[in-house]
Amino acid sequence: MAKFVFALLLTLLPHPLLKAQNPDSIFLKKDTVYQLELQEVEVSAHQSGQIMSGNMSGRISLKANQLQSLPRFLGTTDILKTIQLTPGIQTSGELNAGLYIRGCESGHNQIMFNDVPIYNPMHMLGFFSIFNNEHLSEGSVYKSYISPQYGGRLSGTVNITSKSELVDRTSVNGNIGAIASQATLQVPLGRKSSFYLSGRGTYINLLLGLISLDDDDIKPRYGFQDYNFTYIAKPTGKSKLLLNAYFGKDDFSVEEYYYQANGGLSWQNAAVSLQWEQQTSNSSRMKHTAYHSYYNNELKANLSGSLIRFPSRIQDFGYKGEYRFRTGHTYWLAGVDYVHHHVSPQHPYTENLFTASESEKPKKIITHEYGAYAQGAFTLNERISAHAGLRYSGNLQSGSRTFYHGIEPRLSVEYEWRRNRKFVFAYTLQRQYMNQVVVSGIGFPTDFWLPASRNVPAQKAHSLSLGYFQSFHENDYEFSIEGYFKKLYNQLEFNGELFDMVNQAYRIDEHLYQGRGTTFGIEFMLKKNAGRFNGWISYTLGNSTRQFPDIDNGRAFAAKNDRRHNLSAVCNCKLNDKWELSGIFVYATGNAFTMPTALYLIGENALNEYGPHNGARMPAYHRMDLSANYWLRRDSKRESMINFSLYNAYGRQNPIYLSVGVEADKDKGAVRISPKGQSLYSFVPSISYSFKF
Amino acid sequence: MLSAILITLALSGCEPKFDFGGIDFEPQIIVEGWIENDEAAHVILTQSITMDMDTSGTSLADIAIRWAKVTVSDGETEEVLTGRMDKNYFPPFIYRGSRIKGVPGKTYTLKVEYSGRTLSAHTTIPAAIPIDKLEVNKCEDSDTLYQIRLKFRDNPEQTNYYKTFTQIVPEETRFYSAFMGTVSDEILNEGEADIRVNRGMRHTQLEKYTPYFSVNDTVNVKLTQLPEEGFMFWSSYENEIINGRNPLFPSNTNIKSNVEGGKGIWCGYGKTIRKVVIADSIGTPR
Numbered sequence: 017m018a019k020f021v022f023a024l025l026l027t028l029l030p031h032p033l034l035k036a037q038n039p040d041s042i043f044l045k046k047d048t049v050y051q052l053e054l055q056e057v058e059v060s061a062h063q064s065g066q067i068m069s070g071n072m073s074g075r076i077s078l079k080a081n082q083l084q085s086l087p088r089f090l091g092t093t094d095i096l097k098t099i100q101l102t103p104g105i106q107t108s109g110e111l112n113a114g115l116y117i118r119g120c121e122s123g124h125n126q127i128m129f130n131d132v133p134i135y136n137p138m139h140m141l142g143f144f145s146i147f148n149n150e151h152l153s154e155g156s157v158y159k160s161y162i163s164p165q166y167g168g169r170l171s172g173t174v175n176i177t178s179k180s181e182l183v184d185r186t187s188v189n190g191n192i193g194a195i196a197s198q199a200t201l202q203v204p205l206g207r208k209s210s211f212y213l214s215g216r217g218t219y220i221n222l223l224l225g226l227i228s229l230d231d232d233d234i235k236p237r238y239g240f241q242d243y244n245f246t247y248i249a250k251p252t253g254k255s256k257l258l259l260n261a262y263f264g265k266d267d268f269s270v271e272e273y274y275y276q277a278n279g280g281l282s283w284q285n286a287a288v289s290l291q292w293e294q295q296t297s298n299s300s301r302m303k304h305t306a307y308h309s310y311y312n313n314e315l316k317a318n319l320s321g322s323l324i325r326f327p328s329r330i331q332d333f334g335y336k337g338e339y340r341f342r343t344g345h346t347y348w349l350a351g352v353d354y355v356h357h358h359v360s361p362q363h364p365y366t367e368n369l370f371t372a373s374e375s376e377k378p379k380k381i382i383t384h385e386y387g388a389y390a391q392g393a394f395t396l397n398e399r400i401s402a403h404a405g406l407r408y409s410g411n412l413q414s415g416s417r418t419f420y421h422g423i424e425p426r427l428s429v430e431y432e433w434r435r436n437r438k439f440v441f442a443y444t445l446q447r448q449y450m451n452q453v454v455v456s457g458i459g460f461p462t463d464f465w466l467p468a469s470r471n472v473p474a475q476k477a478h479s480l481s482l483g484y485f486q487s488f489h490e491n492d493y494e495f496s497i498e499g500y501f502k503k504l505y506n507q508l509e510f511n512g513e514l515f516d517m518v519n520q521a522y523r524i525d526e527h528l529y530q531g532r533g534t535t536f537g538i539e540f541m542l543k544k545n546a547g548r549f550n551g552w553i554s555y556t557l558g559n560s561t562r563q564f565p566d567i568d569n570g571r572a573f574a575a576k577n578d579r580r581h582n583l584s585a586v587c588n589c590k591l592n593d594k595w596e597l598s599g600i601f602v603y604a605t606g607n608a609f610t611m612p613t614a615l616y617l618i619g620e621n622a623l624n625e626y627g628p629h630n631g632a633r634m635p636a637y638h639r640m641d642l643s644a645n646y647w648l649r650r651d652s653k654r655e656s657m658i659n660f661s662l663y664n665a666y667g668r669q670n671p672i673y674l675s676v677g678v679e680a681d682k683d684k685g686a687v688r689i690s691p692k693g694q695s696l697y698s699f700v701p702s703i704s705y706s707f708k709f
Numbered sequence: 710m711l712s713a714i715l716i717t718l719a720l721s722g723c724e725p726k727f728d729f730g731g732i733d734f735e736p737q738i739i740v741e742g743w744i745e746n747d748e749a750a751h752v753i754l755t756q757s758i759t760m761d762m763d764t765s766g767t768s769l770a771d772i773a774i775r776w777a778k779v780t781v782s783d784g785e786t787e788e789v790l791t792g793r794m795d796k797n798y799f800p801p802f803i804y805r806g807s808r809i810k811g812v813p814g815k816t817y818t819l820k821v822e823y824s825g826r827t828l829s830a831h832t833t834i835p836a837a838i839p840i841d842k843l844e845v846n847k848c849e850d851s852d853t854l855y856q857i858r859l860k861f862r863d864n865p866e867q868t869n870y871y872k873t874f875t876q877i878v879p880e881e882t883r884f885y886s887a888f889m890g891t892v893s894d895e896i897l898n899e900g901e902a903d904i905r906v907n908r909g910m911r912h913t914q915l916e917k918y919t920p921y922f923s924v925n926d927t928v929n930v931k932l933t934q935l936p937e938e939g940f941m942f943w944s945s946y947e948n949e950i951i952n953g954r955n956p957l958f959p960s961n962t963n964i965k966s967n968v969e970g971g972k973g974i975w976c977g978y979g980k981t982i983r984k985v986v987i988a989d990s991i992g993t994p995r
Contacts, residue, residue: 274919276848319920320848320856322905370892370904513948513960520893520944610961616739616757617772618973619886620799620911623949625737625757625972626963676760 076102076159080152084706085588085596085645088661091193091704095155095176096127096137096145101584103539103554104159104500105172106577107602107637112142116577117159118500119535119560120171121507123452123463124477128175130260132287133168133355135311135330136461139240139266140218146264146285150189150200151214151244153177160481160498161428161442164389164405165338165351170446170477170504178246178260183210189655189708195220196240209249217241235271237280240264254295262287266461279317279324283461286310300341307334313461322369324518328362328464330450347393349405354386357450361524362464364517382414383467385449391426403428411449411468420474422447437486440498448475453510453528471525476505483539494543504533509564531564533575551587551598558582573630574608581605596645606634612676624676634674635693640665655708660701667698734759738774738828740821740973745933745980746813746837749806750781752790753798754821757972773800777823783809784816797882799913811977813837819968819975828970834977835934838862838871841901843930843985845922854921855987857906861932869894870940871902872978874931875909877922884931885909888920889951891943906930910950926987931980938967939976 076099083093096115100107106116114122115137127134129147137146147155159172166173183202190199198216205211218240242264249257262285269280289307296302312329338351359381391405403426410421428442449468468474483498512527537558544550560575567573583603590596611632612624642665648656664670671693736759742752754774779790790804811817813836821828842860863869873890876883888907897904907920922928935943945964952960966972 274917276851276854276919276921320850320854366896368905369889370896370902511962513945513962514952515889515891515948516944519889519891519896519947521895612760614734614737614757614759616737616972617755617800618739618741618946620913621886621946621950622912623946623964626961629961 076157078155078157080149080154083149084657084659085598086586086600086643088193088643088659088663088702088704091191091659091661091702092144092196093149093191094145095147095149095152096174099155099157099174101554101586101600101602102157103496103498103541104537104556104558105157106556106579106582107584107604108142114142114577115172115174116579117157117172118502119537119558119575119578120477120502120504120533121452121454121575121577123454123465124169124171124448124475124504126166126169126173128173129262129287130178130258130289131175131291131305131336132260132289132307132309132334133332134285134287134309135465136283136285136313136463138461139242139264140238144196144240146242146262147176148198148200148214148216148242148244150191150198151178151212151246153179153181160440160479160483160500161403162426162444162446162479163349163403164391164407164424164426165336165349165353167353167387167389167407167409167424167446168355168385168448168450170448170475171502178244179212180246180248180256180258181210182208182248182250185653187653187708189706191704191706193704194702208251209247211248212244212246214244215241216243236268237270238266238268240266256291256293258289258291258293260287260289260291276320277317279315281313281315281461283313284311297341300339302337302339305334305336307336308332309334311465313464315462319369323365323367324369325365326362326462326517327360327365329358329360330465331358332356345395348391349393350390352386352388354384357381357383357385357467359383359450359465359467361453361466362455362462363524364522366518370519381467381469383449384412384414386410399432401430401432409447409449411474413467413469416470418468418470420447420449420468422474422476436488436491438484440481440483440485442479442481444477444479446477446479448477451475451508453508453524455510455512466524472508472528473506473530475507478503492544492546494541494545496541497538499536499538501536502534504535507531507533507562507564509562509567529564529566531562531567533560533562535560535575548590549587551585553585554583556582568629571628573628576608576630578608578630579605593650594647596647598643598645600641601639603636603638606636608633609674611674615676622676635671637670639663639668639670653709655706657706659704659706661703663700663702665699669693669695669698671695738777738821738823738826738971740819740828740830740968740971740975742819742830742973742975743978744781744806744809744811744817744832744834744976745978746811746834748811748980750788750790750804750809750811750817750819751806752779752781752804752819752821752975753800753802754779754804754823755800773802774823775802777804777821779804780820780822781806781809782818782820783812784818813979817975817977821971826970828968830968830975832938832967832975832977833936835869835936835979837979837981838869838932838934840930840932840981840983843906843983845985845987848921851921853923854919855923855926856921857928857930857985858903859906859930859932860901860903862900863894863897863902865894865899867894868937870935870937871904872933872935872939872943873904873906874933875906876929876931877908878927878929881909884929885911886943886946888918889947891940891947893940922987924987928985928987929982930985931982933978933980935976935978938965939974939978941965942967942974942976 078095078098104118108114115125117125127137139146155176157174162173183204187202196218200214202212221237245261247259265284267282271278287309289305291305293303309332314327316325332355334355336353340349363378387407387409389407393403395401405426407424412419424445424447426444430438430440432438451466453464453466455462479502481498481500485496487494509529537556540555543552558579560578561572562575563572585601588598608630609632610629611627613627614625615622641663643661646658674693736756739755744750754777755772781788786809788806788809790806792804794801795803811834813834816833819830838861840861844858845855848854871892873887874884875887886909888910910918942965948960949964
């Protein structure tokens, strides 16, 4: 069984990457506050921008069209993986779909696609994100001061947006990669509206058919596909209508002879939003968003007529309304949001295993989550400015009296010490009513979502940060250092085991521990913005611990994603009009994990004796990727380019898990134990072709 | 290019070493003990092995504990078990009783004294449950593999726990824990329970494991009713075997034990054994 389920993983492949934002940033005020007018921003296809920008303003921004120059994994560029190269955000490595910001769990981050929450943003068990880069405009990351318009999570906020500019001619661009390809169609519908349509799919099954696994009795199949549609209408110069739709699905299946088993893991994401922006005066505008988000996953196995399934699902219907206006030198933001959640937490179903008929289904949980907020951006004097915000949020569970609510004050103060040098202090209180239950520990789609309820309290976090930011040489260089401290309350640890879920009555509340967490650290960043040679180095020294009364007698232990060191270096070099070279190096302390320290035999089976919870470390993760782009053609209407990438260039075999091999030889009366790390691959070369016409 | 990719995607063990040296290791005494209705007590004693061992292999002579004093008491009578070599077990050394036979409803205490350490555990033997029927069916997509279903009456008025074991004779010299063979009656059909019996699983088996049976297999199926501490042990035992190396549903919690001062299980079972021969056509239980 373990082999059967695990075969899911062994056949899948990995991937990295990312990009960034506009320059001059450093002392731009936060654009969320100051952009009051609707403006068309023409983005030329090959503008020479930076890969990352804006970190000095508290909002890291990655421009999708700038990501092309970075190394690719099997030909694919990925914005979410690129975000992991920025300060305070961990490099997750292979087989890890999570995004970890400042020592928090993956489920503590709000990941949005056009303002719609996405509950599992990964394809292929984490090797690709669901975001098709060709359809994107940019990605923004907030991790210090979180504007009160963003609620419902304890850590960072990531918002990825689709292209939203009108186009004046029909064009097609695409990318043909080693295991997946995609194409985007851009079509004008008159002068005031346009649409974009993208599709992406993998043909990895062709490769899986060719790969000879160690075990010929396992037949894996995997496929993912996703589709994006964006419609833009600008009926007047002061209004804009956006319709965005996304649908993506992953299916992994395996057949195994000896267990007569077939089954697999599947998950789907869907997000639809309708946004209307209206400039109401020269100093005010409003934006309304209605959306629907859907995510489900299911792990299932069929053992010759005995079926075991673990489905879970979450479905949101939401609305967000915001209004921005200016009075004198003060910029205001106010709004409301509401989400109607339908949640079916993971629950086991069996058929013909211990019962003749399928087991009973639990009831769906329905909750109402809402928020109202206001924020002011004040300039106190020439040197001091501040953002002060207040959010009130709550969560009500239908059919019960369970009601959690509270205020969430947010504050940011900027002190401009000298020109291009500033200190920024931020404090936020954040509340989370939709919790992620981490089953796998590494962000796999077996993790699921569970709303706050009578036995599962709402989560809360206090966050403090203090940073120093400086730019020099006309903003050609930027340097920053920022410390952070977070206190997390009502954290969850899942202690359920797979077999316990099917051989007895399963009540999820009985398998959740509650505790607290603390994270702190310091982030450094040195960045070169301009010139033929540019890039950045980011380093984070961090500590993240948890303390649960029911785990290890209340002793504090390292969070799974506790990383003492996390280093990312990105460089980019434009040799000439034809050639661009780039490289990435990442180094990260290994994840904490609960290590088997001893082994014993009962019933002729070898059983692990585990050491302290998260008391051991995986070996350090490090990797270098190299990339070269060769432009065959590049003008305003047509482009074609070949990318050569070498992922994990020096063939570091980073272990993804610890495997304990046991061989017992009855005849010789001996037992042999061979624990070793297992990695997926050494180096991975790829070539891909990108085009636009 | 494809071939280059395929070559580099080949799975491989990796060089980076795990550090096992930071944790002090003290071998634990492991108990695998049982007493069944109408049978004498059996106890296998071993010690745990550090994970940070030389991979050249550890002799079973180092694992088996041969010089312990093992005492079983039913509250009235006390018996010191006799240790002896027995190649039917692995490692091949077992302590057996003779005078005290298991009686349903009675509580039995185990005491192990070895090397200055004393371990103790208590268990009760629940009632044996008759097997109503064993059904043999061919697997859906195979002409050579068969599965067994077992039917018995569960008392809906009580909380009951069941564990199945199998033994294929003459190849197997003892009963092994049936794969996914531990169940609480909370999830069984009321009245007549109908559960699947998978082949016993063991790491010492050299052939690839399959939960099914083959034609001409003679299978002894043992249905046991066991107390809660036994159910907890076997549930966590099966979790460890199924998921100890599975990152989707990782298992990293220690097996629940009822042995004070050591690890493992001392368990009373109310057992019923039936034999079935897998015939070429749909089998007829004997």
